[in-house]
Amino acid sequence: RCFHFCKLPGRVMGIRLLRFTSVVIIVLLLVAGALTALLPTIKDDKLPNSRRESKTQSQSALDSFTLIMQTFNRTDLLLKLLNHYQAIPHLHKIIVVWNNIGEKTPEEMWNSLGPHPVPVVFKVQTVNRMRNRLQNFPDLETKAVLMMDDDTLVSAHDLAFAFSVWQQFPEHIVGFVPRKHISTPSGVYSYGSFELQNPGFGNGDQYSMVLIGAAFFHRGYLEDFQRQPEAVYAVIDETQNCDDIAMNFLVAKHTGKPSGVFVKPVDIRNLEKDTNSGYSGMWHRAEHLLQRSYCVNKLVNIYDGMPLKYSNIMISQFGFPNYANHKNKM
Amino acid sequence: RCFHFCKLPGRVMGIRLLRFTSVVIIVLLLVAGALTALLPTIKDDKLPNSRRESKTQSQSALDSFTLIMQTFNRTDLLLKLLNHYQAIPHLHKIIVVWNNIGEKTPEEMWNSLGPHPVPVVFKVQTVNRMRNRLQNFPDLETKAVLMMDDDTLVSAHDLAFAFSVWQQFPEHIVGFVPRKHISTPSGVYSYGSFELQNPGFGNGDQYSMVLIGAAFFHRGYLEDFQRQPEAVYAVIDETQNCDDIAMNFLVAKHTGKPSGVFVKPVDIRNLEKDTNSGYSGMWHRAEHLLQRSYCVNKLVNIYDGMPLKYSNIMISQFGFPNYANHKNKM
Numbered sequence: 001r002c003f004h005f006c007k008l009p010g011r012v013m014g015i016r017l018l019r020f021t022s023v024v025i026i027v028l029l030l031v032a033g034a035l036t037a038l039l040p041t042i043k044d045d046k047l048p049n050s051r052r053e054s055k056t057q058s059q060s061a062l063d064s065f066t067l068i069m070q071t072f073n074r075t076d077l078l079l080k081l082l083n084h085y086q087a088i089p090h091l092h093k094i095i096v097v098w099n100n101i102g103e104k105t106p107e108e109m110w111n112s113l114g115p116h117p118v119p120v121v122f123k124v125q126t127v128n129r130m131r132n133r134l135q136n137f138p139d140l141e142t143k144a145v146l147m148m149d150d151d152t153l154v155s156a157h158d159l160a161f162a163f164s165v166w167q168q169f170p171e172h173i174v175g176f177v178p179r180k181h182i183s184t185p186s187g188v189y190s191y192g193s194f195e196l197q198n199p200g201f202g203n204g205d206q207y208s209m210v211l212i213g214a215a216f217f218h219r220g221y222l223e224d225f226q227r228q229p230e231a232v233y234a235v236i237d238e239t240q241n242c243d244d245i246a247m248n249f250l251v252a253k254h255t256g257k258p259s260g261v262f263v264k265p266v267d268i269r270n271l272e273k274d275t276n277s278g279y280s281g282m283w284h285r286a287e288h289l290l291q292r293s294y295c296v297n298k299l300v301n302i303y304d305g306m307p308l309k310y311s312n313i314m315i316s317q318f319g320f321p322n323y324a325n326h327k328n329k330m
Numbered sequence: 331r332c333f334h335f336c337k338l339p340g341r342v343m344g345i346r347l348l349r350f351t352s353v354v355i356i357v358l359l360l361v362a363g364a365l366t367a368l369l370p371t372i373k374d375d376k377l378p379n380s381r382r383e384s385k386t387q388s389q390s391a392l393d394s395f396t397l398i399m400q401t402f403n404r405t406d407l408l409l410k411l412l413n414h415y416q417a418i419p420h421l422h423k424i425i426v427v428w429n430n431i432g433e434k435t436p437e438e439m440w441n442s443l444g445p446h447p448v449p450v451v452f453k454v455q456t457v458n459r460m461r462n463r464l465q466n467f468p469d470l471e472t473k474a475v476l477m478m479d480d481d482t483l484v485s486a487h488d489l490a491f492a493f494s495v496w497q498q499f500p501e502h503i504v505g506f507v508p509r510k511h512i513s514t515p516s517g518v519y520s521y522g523s524f525e526l527q528n529p530g531f532g533n534g535d536q537y538s539m540v541l542i543g544a545a546f547f548h549r550g551y552l553e554d555f556q557r558q559p560e561a562v563y564a565v566i567d568e569t570q571n572c573d574d575i576a577m578n579f580l581v582a583k584h585t586g587k588p589s590g591v592f593v594k595p596v597d598i599r600n601l602e603k604d605t606n607s608g609y610s611g612m613w614h615r616a617e618h619l620l621q622r623s624y625c626v627n628k629l630v631n632i633y634d635g636m637p638l639k640y641s642n643i644m645i646s647q648f649g650f651p652n653y654a655n656h657k658n659k660m
Contacts, residue, residue, distance in 0.1 A: 157533055165643065178648070178656060194654055203487055205649025205656075262648065268658050312649065313495065314656055318508070318592065318642040319535025324524055326508060326535075326644055328598050 064090045065144035065163060065216065070097035070133035073279040075106060077271050078150050082110075085148070086117050089160050092142045094120040097133045101125065130282075131236045131243045136222045143170070145222065149213035151281055155267035161317045162263045166216035169261050173251055175215025176265040178207035181296050181308055189300060191245070191292040199310055206310035209248040210260025214268065217251070224250055231302045235295055241282060242295035249299050249307055258311035266321055394422035395474035395493060395546065400463035402429040403609040405436060407601050408480050412440075415478070416447050419490050422472045424450040427463045431455065460612075461566045461573045466552045473500070475552065479543035481611055485597035491647045492593045496546035499591050503581055505545025506595040508537035511626050511638055519630060521575070521622040529640055536640035539578040540590025544598065547581070554580055561632045565625055571612060572625035579629050579637055588641035596651055 067085055071078045078096065085094065098105050105122035121139045125132045133147065144166060146159070154176060166174040182190045182199060190196070198205040225247065236243045251259035272281050282288065300306050318326055397415055401408045408426070415424065428435050435452040451469045455462050463477065474496060476489065484506060496504040512520045512529060520526070528535040555577065566573045581589035602611050612618065630636050648656055 160532065161534075161642070168643070176658075194649060194657065198649060198653070202490065203650045204491075204647050205653055207648060262656065264646075264656055265658055312491070312647055313498070314646045314648040316594075316644045316646060317534050318537060318644040319524060319528060320533045320642070323528070323535055326592065326594055327524065328506075328595055 061092075061142045062167075064092035064142050065146045066092050066140050066142045066219075067094045067146045067148060068097065068133055068137070069094065069148050069150055070099060070130075071150040072099040072128060073277050074150055074272075074275045075100070076277065077275050079106060079109075080271065080274075081148070081150065081153060082120065084153060084156075086120070088156050090163055091118050091146075093118055093139065095137055095139055096120060096122045097135075098122050098124045099128045099132060101128050129237060130240045131233065134222060134225050134243055134247070136219075136226050140219050140222070143219055144216055145219050146216050147212045147214075149281075151270055151272040151275070152214050153269045153271055154214055154265060157317075157320065158263070158265045158267060161320070163216060165261065165263055165315055170218050171251075171255050172258070173210045173212060173215050173217045173248065173260040174263060175210040175212065175217075175260060176263060176268055177211040177214050178260065178262040179209045179211060180205075180207045180310070181209070181306075183306075189293065189296045189306070191289065191296050201310060201312075204312055206312050207260065207262055208252075208258065208308040208310050209245065210262055212244040212247050214265075215260070217247070221247065221251060221254075224254065229302055232299070235298045235302075239291045239295060241288065241291045242299075245292060245295050246299060249303060252309055253303065253307040256309075258309040260311070261313065261315060262311070263315045266317075391422075391472045392497075394420045394472050395476045395496075396422050396470050396472045396549075397424045397476045397478060398427065398463055398467070399424065399478050399480055400427035400429060400460075401480040402458060403607050404480050404602075404605045405430070406607065407605050409436060409439075410601070410604075411478070411480065411483060412450065414483060416450070418486050420493055421448050421476075423448055423469065425467055425469055426450060426452045427465075428452050428454045429458045429462060431458050459567060460570045461563065464552060464555045464573055464577070466549075466556055470549050470552070473549055474546055475549050476546050477542045477544075479611075481600055481602040481605070482544050483599040483601055484544055484595060487647075487650065488593070488595045488597060491650070493546055495591065495593055495645055500548055501581075501585050502588070503540045503542060503545050503547045503578065503590040504593060505540040505542065505547075505590060506593060506598055507541040507544050508590065508592040509539045509541060510535075510537045510640070511539070511636075513636075519623065519626045519636070521619065521626050531640060531642075534642055536642050537590065537592055538582075538588065538638040538640050539575065540592055542574040542577050544595075545590070547577075551577065551581060551584075554584065559632055562629070565628045565632075569621045569625060571618065571621045572629075575622060575625050576629060579633060582639055583633060583637040586639075588639040590641070591643065591645060592641070593645045596647075 067088075069078070069081070069085075082094065082096075085091065096105070105124060107120075107122050110116070110120060110122075123132075123135075123137065123139075144163065146163070148154070158176065162174055162176070166172075179191065179193055180196065180199065182192065182196055184190060194205055199208075228246070228250065232246050236246060248259040285291075316325070397418075399408070399411070399415075412424065412426075415421065426435070435454060437450075437452050440446070440450060451467075453462075453465075453467065453469075474493065476493070478484070488506065492504055492506070496502075509521065509523055510526065510529065512522065512526055514520060524535055529538075558576070558580065562576050566576060578589040615621075646655070
């Protein structure tokens with residue numbers, strides 16, 4: 001028995017110990033409470049009913065692309081093409097740039113005919129401008145953009161192959177429609193296709209642009225386009241044309257190389273004859289090609305030089321569609 | 331008159347002036363003599379008669395290539411091909427790897443039929459080995475090597491285009507003959523061409539090698555080849571085959587990408603039927619293809635893995651030979 005020794009310190013220690021343990025317990029409870037408050041709430045993870053998240057949503061931003069399609073006065077073609085393009089492999093999302101000012105989008109119809117393989121976003125525009133499609137849309141989640149005109153149908157095979165080519169040349173415009181510019185002795189440039197005399201670099205022809213109306217390119221170029229001089233927008237708005245030529249100037253300047261890589265399409269179709277709208281596309285205007293030559297020269301002024309470079313590389317898919325398409329009679 | 335003043339300093343100055351000017355003159359003469367001794371002698375600039383330096387010698391090492399052609403028992407074909415290849419644009423020099431052991435080279439005849447557009451060097455070998463052509467020849471002055479079999483004729487147009495493609499893909503084997511390997515469920519690999527089932531990556535076919543018997547590649551790979559494990563040389567020497575498969579393994583391992591870029595030839599010909607020697611080339615041996623499958627598996631063991639990668643990129647020349655060969659029926 002340690003009456004004196006034990007009792008007095010014991011009592012003192014007892015009280016102190018009691019206080020100490022109480023404090024510890026209270027602190028632990030507060031900490032635990034704080035931790036539980038920080039846990040994520042489970043109800044936020046529930047999928048909303050209105051937009052079904054298909055497995056394409058989880059596709060890596062590197063392995064999929066976003067289709068951007070601007071449309072004016074050809075909704076029948078648009079809907080036909082949407083049914084085709086919605087099922088392309090590696091497609092992440094479709095952005096429709098709605099240039100039909102004041103007119104309702106077909107979103108209701110689209111939703112009523114769901115479900116769809118990928119989400120479609122209708123971006124209603126306030127002014128009917130050619131360069132509306134070159135905005136840096138916040139809806140873009142992928143690195144790659146596929147831009148298509150609203151009257152152009154390219155087969156899924158061609159698109160799958162061209163996307164794989166873009167992944168190997170991500171700083172280029174990889175597409176199906178090559179064009180070129182020609183220098184003349186006067187110093188004035190002209191714009192054209194293969195019927196225009198070749199630039200004179202050895203055998204064969206050359207191209208210096210790949211049109212963005214049927215092409216893959218990096219979304220970073222849309223960001224860059226927002227920083228172009230006002231004069232570039234003025235040229236595009238004045239002609240309602242040449243946004244694609246401007247993009248090729250931008251890319252060529254940025255890379256110091258030919259802006260585009262041409263992939264020869266197996267199956268590419270222009271559906272403009274199929275429209276009921278009677279509207280047949282800008283390139284039928286009498287002044288269309290002259291405008292494009294005009295744009296080339298204006299852009300050379302703005303850029304203080306000609307950044308476009310020539311290429312003669314034509315890419316096709318090995319062994320497709322003919323498994324022996326590379327055979328030679330050695 | 332300044333008789334006293336003038337005469338004394340004058341005389342002193344006169345003598346001093348005289349001495350001074352004499353010294354200056356002598357020094358100047360000595361300097362002049364030294365300078366003339368340093369002038370280059372004109373006679374060293376005279377072109378030697380025996381080897382006329384054509385303007386191709388001054389071609390930049392980046393803008394030209396060296397042809398390496400190994401030859402065995404087909405000197406008639408060799409000479410026919412030399413007449414063709416000596417005139418290819420951007421050719422810097424030809425190196426003939428002479429595998430006809432103990433036999434005189436045709437150097438005398440070559441010289442007697444000069445002048446020639448480029449120099450040819452005959453490298454006499456001591457042993458008839460397939461891998462003789464993969465030495466790091468000190469005669470090489472260009473970055474690019476064009477390696478051709480001694481029975482293969484490729485048109486100048488094809489070579490000029492493929493060289494320009496190599497300049498855009500300098501770390502790859504850029505050539506005209508694609509081949510592939512196939513994985514099988516047993517884990518054993520097989521070697522073949524397009525008649526072999528495709529590797530199963532979507533549409534069409536794939537290739538994983540470009541044969542070096544008709545291809546451009548960087549001379550650095552010859553340097554790298556000297557540092558291969560002995561086991562690699564053993565496989566090549568044992569089969570007298572597969573040096574090209576070994577090079578594809580080397581390049582694929584080095585780049586982590588497909589080793590080759592296939593350029594579809596317009597005009598490639600095998601001349602082996604044209605030889606008077608009766609010798610028809612290694613690939614006619616019964617065991618040739620089986621050997622190559624064997625080599626693939628041996629190399630996988632040596633490399634402890636399969637470094638070859640598949641590609642389905644097929645490159646053609648835009649607008650050549652048909653200026654509208656990229657036209658589509660849009």
